[in-house]
């Protein structure tokens with residue numbers, strides 16, 4: 001059967017005035033996604049700020065967009081705010097520039113380098129585990145501590161340096177970036193969006209602050225030469241014609257990695273602390289696994305940490321730090337027999353697909369055992385989910401460049417910290433999500449620390 005023509009459009013999901021009112025009151029764009037996904041459609045067409053937009057929920061459609069049609073898509077318009085800070089870095093660039101940059105940067109994520117970065121992350125986590133602020137009975141905002149830890153990790157990995165003194169600038173810039181994203185998906189009025197989002201000037205100021213931090217590190221690297229970190233690689237990289245990366249591009253890539261690589265990982269670990277508190281038997285099995293390690297784990301121990309890896313995989317499934325992604329079609333594409341026209345925005349949402357009972361039995365139950373094979377190994381295909389049902393790091397040409405590092409880092413940091421510590425949420429602490437550039441706990445995570453015997 002021939003695909004319907006562009007004129008025979010997929011019927012539009014029209015939100016009722018009550019829906020719109022309700023959504024206007026929520027701070028959570030994920031509520032909007034859930035409203036669109038109600039009734040378990042595979043694909044939904046709706047109007048977003050006067051534009052035809054398609055939400056692809058079924059795994060095969062997610063794959064079709066991100067993998068099969070990877071060349072026929074670009075980043076959606078919604079990235080214009082992000083470009084004010086990230087410039088033409090990997091996350092926000094498109095086409096030939098993106099491809100050239102990705103090729104030039106890929107060696108920085110060679111497996112031997114990833115091993116070094118991951119082992120460095122363990123060193124940083126050990127410092128936190130032994131920090132005087134982490135004492136038995138102390139109440140900490142664990143989400144904040146995870147942000148600080150990941151900022152230290154990304155600083156070491158990128159600049160071979162301690163980012164602590166720049167933490168304020170980086171965190172402030174992030175917050176500024178975060179707000180427009182939070183409102184982006186909601187069908188609110190233009191006025192509401194303007195009231196709730198920072199102006200261009202504030203965003204530009206946040207970008208300038210980040211530029212200052214990165215430029216200082218570039219200058220220091222030029223003086224000291226190769227330090228074995230990512231910035232050294234960026235400065236020494238050459239394109240096929242032997243040209244180095246212009247300084248502005250190095251800045252954009254470094255800022256991109258600083259932002260892409262720390263908030264996501266911190267969010268993943270924060271939710272994991274909460275899941276462990278809510279699921280004592282999971283925590284117990286984790287403690288048994290990490291107690292079997294004689295010393296602090298290293299990258300070489302990952303095979304001995306299947307449960308730690310399964311806990312992280314399950315956490316990334318239920319609380320995916322990247323909870324949705326968008327693309328702009330650069331040609332007509334047929335999805336499920338419907339022709340989606342060139343120029344349309346397509347959205348895929350980990351928040352929906354990862355939590356859909358069509359592909360995940362008891363989707364909201366935290367069950368790390370899904371990821372364990374009968375032989376007791378961690379395996380990402382163990383749940384038997386269809387391809388495209390699990391994509392915390394994206395898929396296809398633009399799959400997360402930091403993925404191998406992030407997976408190793410998360411499992412090793414978790415193992416390192418839980419060898420010495422467990423944590424319980426303080427009674428009455430409110431739990432809600434804050435879906436910004438990453439899905440974070442809206443009110444932080446105030447937890448009591450318990451030193452393990």
Ligand code: HEM
Pocket residue numbers: 090091092102256257260261262264265268320321322325326391392393394395397398399400401402403405406
């Ligand atoms: C739990 C941790 C992380 C998660 C969940 C995550 C998620 C993602 C996702 C979903 C994408 C694809 C975005 C899209 O296709 O539109 C992405 C891209 C990217 N990520 Fe990550 N990420 C994580 C950690 C990291 C780390 C640690 C780094 C670097 C040190 C990093 C660097 C990047 C870069 C450079 C891209 C852009 C790739 C491209 O467009 O070619 N990420 N990430």
